[in-house]
Amino acid sequence: MTDKNGIDIEKAAEFLDLPPSRFSGLLEKRTIIHNWDEYQNLFRFDSHVSGIEEGSVLIVKDDGFELIRGFPKIKRAMTLVPSIERNFSEAGSVIVEEKMNGYNVRVTEYMGELIALTRSGHVCPYSTERARHLLNHDFFEQHPELVIYGEMVGPDNPYVPKDIYGLESLDFFVFDIRHKTDGKPLPVMKRRELAGNYGFTQVKLFGEFDIQQASAEITEIIRELGKTEHEGVVIKDPEMVLQPIKYTCSEGNNADLRHAFRFYNDSGRDYMFPRVVREGFQSFEWNESEEELKQRCLRLGESILRPMIQSIREVENNERISEDVRIRVKDRDTIDRFRSYLERLGVDVVFSEPERVGDEYLVRINKVNQSTTDKTKSILEGQLWS
Amino acid sequence: MTDKNGIDIEKAAEFLDLPPSRFSGLLEKRTIIHNWDEYQNLFRFDSHVSGIEEGSVLIVKDDGFELIRGFPKIKRAMTLVPSIERNFSEAGSVIVEEKMNGYNVRVTEYMGELIALTRSGHVCPYSTERARHLLNHDFFEQHPELVIYGEMVGPDNPYVPKDIYGLESLDFFVFDIRHKTDGKPLPVMKRRELAGNYGFTQVKLFGEFDIQQASAEITEIIRELGKTEHEGVVIKDPEMVLQPIKYTCSEGNNADLRHAFRFYNDSGRDYMFPRVVREGFQSFEWNESEEELKQRCLRLGESILRPMIQSIREVENNERISEDVRIRVKDRDTIDRFRSYLERLGVDVVFSEPERVGDEYLVRINKVNQSTTDKTKSILEGQLWS
Known part of the structure; x- marks a missing residue:
């Protein structure tokens, strides 16, 4: 049938x-x-x-x-010491890798070509083109049973553009390799070795730590990563049998809030609350001094109010609240396909004329946030908040 | 039938x-x-x-x-100037009264006695006893067609205890008088005169202002009220034909957030978001200097994180997160009736022994917040945040 x-x-x-x-x-x-x-x-x-x-x-x-298989949801440690003890005591040690701030993509072979699937399972034309250029195709021929899970990171990123990693354009960082159908992951070091053999870029490995030492080591790593507004780490059972846990930096968390409050009417309440709660638990666990706590409070307040006020000012000046992102492609055809794709997903975009850079085209995309623009406009016209 | x-x-x-x-x-x-x-x-x-x-x-x-009739929902001005213009231009002027921070009660006569109805329409035994002592019953005999709407305010307040009004115990501040059944309100000055004739305590009247002057006047009032952490004002059409609007102080808003974040798992996300957005619009409308904005950001961050961290510390010390409130009654019987009432509503309370104060009894009530206690405890035991 x-x-x-x-x-x-x-x-x-x-x-x-x-x-x-x-x-x-x-x-x-x-x-x-x-x-x-x-x-x-x-x-x-x-x-x-x-x-x-x-x-x-x-x-x-x-x-x-x-x-x-989709990306498994990774749960979050709110306080590091008890979370590692409770969740990894069977493993004896944990491996710590960087959690990068980009967007998740799975790459697999489909009818002889690579395709890149987003977190929700769409085939993203831009990510697909990038994956085809960034990844060694031999891997997929020689391991047809495996799928690559990774993060697209860098400034030429239409979803989460970031300059903090020192990348020129966009790169794909492998963080997981899994079997098709049952989704079984490779053990961490085996996965890193295999990815290394094919020359794949991988997320940073911080090392393997005994359960007893892990919290202190990770706290240090997190403090360092925070200095450059990196996102955080994923803590893994070396065998990948126990579920991984994520833990993040206050600075990256605040960067997310800053981005969210620029578009406060979209990414508002559900986005905000857990991020704020994390700050409280981290400050508690770190037993911060009065001065450190004050700095954290100021950082939080500024991450919320400054971008929001900036958005209000823009609307007051008759601008639309929007975000500028970029893509960089080799094939001009990808530009049109990516535009159709975004429009189909309901994203309101304006594409600039492609600009030649070396053997590629750079396209600037203005993503309009109509909901926050409209809400702000109506408030500035005296609409009441119900 | x-x-x-x-x-x-x-x-x-x-x-x-x-x-x-x-x-x-x-x-x-x-x-x-x-x-x-x-x-x-x-x-x-x-x-x-x-x-x-x-x-x-x-x-x-x-x-x-x-x-x-229930309490009509009063909408909120996010930015004062356009809101007053847009909503009151027909009225020509507005009357400004204080919005107090307590709990809403309606008082009416029922089978020959006064009863106090909460916002949700329950008969609160404590508020009922208080209303019987605080209000002149003649009013209800002589005006059986009218209902008194007001705010129960002060430290002997089991719902929203506040010391900021300089009250010894609890008082009832009238802010509205309405007809039964159709809910039609009396015009503001007529209501104040009538309430005055019966010796009722009333919310503070700041004055009547032309539409053109109102925003500037109210901004000054709000800045003054903020200094003592008062809540804000309600702006009314003198005839009570157009809908009233509320507008509040940043300081009172932050006091609410401080209270909410002590019990972050209960009053979390839906409570937080609109309060934060108000701060952004007020800062914008007041065109704050860099230093003023920084102070506002710090105030916001501290209102969120400090009470939360205090709650985490308490749970770490094996205490339950709770709130101490008090009631003061003349009739000992009210104590048991109020306890049954709270238990029926699902509030987890511990009542102290009544303490004689003059011709009254003071009872301390410990209201336990089990949800935030449990959530915090589980996180401190390494439970992950999904």
Whole structure:
């Protein structure tokens, strides 16, 4: 029985270990969504379905199916010492790697070419082009059973542009390699060795630490990373059997808040609250002096109010609140495809004329934040806050 | 047709101008809730129902019905100048009264005695006893068609205790007088005169101002009120035809945040966000200097982090996060009734032994905040933040 999406319901359901009626119901409700563009054999999971993460992607092949598992949600330590003790005591030691501030991408082979899947399971045309240039294709031929999980980082980044890493354009930092379908990860050092063999860029390795020493070491690492507004670390069981934990710097946290409050009406309350709570627990655990606490309070208050006031001023001056980002591509065609992609996702964008830089094109993109612009405008016109 | 709650559905529905089936459906769904205690003839509106505010109370009398309308929601000015212009230009002038920081109570006569209804429409035994001692009963005999709306303020306050008003115990400040059933308010000066005639305490009157002068005057008032951490003002159409607007001080706003972040897991995200946004708009409208803005940022950050860190420290020391409040009653019986009332509402309380003060009893009440205590404890034990 073949569905209107061109998928054999019975076989796909069997592969996913779901009753066929359940699978067709999920297609019907658009919990599993058929990809819209040229990648006609992809189906993305819009939410968690019996053990399969949101953002997982089902690939229909001539000879069967593949499942590219989503990014596992990494839980956060609010206080480091007890969290490491409680969660890693079985492991004896932990490996600490950097958590970078960019956007998550999975790279896999699809009909002979690489594709880059975003966290939600879309094929991003820009990330796909970049991945094709950045990654050694041999890996995918020689390891067809594996998927690369990593972070796209740098200033030529249409989602989370960052200058703090000293990168010229955009690079892809591998942080995980997993098997297709069951999502089983490689042990950390094995993954680093394999990625190294193919010349992949990888997230920074800080080292392996005994459980007893880990908290003190990580605290030092976090203080150092904070100085350059880096985001933080991920703490991993070397075998990747126990779940990893993330822990972040106050400075990176505040940078996120600054960005969010520029667009306060969009990324408002749910974004803000956990970030603020983290600051309280870190200050407590670090047993900060009166002066250090005062500095942290000021930093928090400034991260919230300054960008917001800047946005209000811009609207007062009849500007629209927006963000300038850039992409850099080799193939001009990617520009149009990326624009269609963003428009399809409902992002309000203005693309500049491509500018030639070496053998590439640099395109500036203005992303308008209409919701915060409108809300601010209405308040400045005397609209009341209900 | 009489319902199991002892109400004549047909007649009550007719009084409320609802179809009888709708009315019995609302009773069924507990949108209209029969009062549980000795006030058997009261029905409270748990949410808005076709033009009748949440918290409104239907009173069944021998000879018919009365409706005590809920507190109308007062919208907030985020920026003063355009809000006054936009909302009061028809009025020509506005009257400014103080908005006090306490809890809202409506007082009406019920079967020959006064009762005090909270914002949600419960009969609070403590507020009821206080109202009976604080208010001249003649008013209710001579004006059976009117309801008194006001704020219970002072340190002997089990909900929002405040020392900032220089009160010894608790007082009731009238801010509105409205007709039963249609909820029509008296014009401001007429209400003040009437309340004055019966010796009622009233909220402070700052004056009547032309629309053109009002913003400047109110800004000055707000700066003054801020110095003593008072809450703010309500700006009213003298005739009470246009809707009133509230506008508040940064200092009072920060005091609210300090209180909220002591119990961060309860009053967290929805409470925090609008309070933070107000700070941004006020700083913008006041065109603050770099130094003023920095002070505001520090104040905001401290209001958030300091109380939270204090709570974490308490839990670390095996204390439960709680709040000490007091009540002061003339009748010992009120103590037990108030305890039952709080327990019925699900508040976790420990009452001290009553202490004789003059002809009254002072009772200290410890209100435990179990949710924030538990959340904090679990984090300190290494539970991860999902």
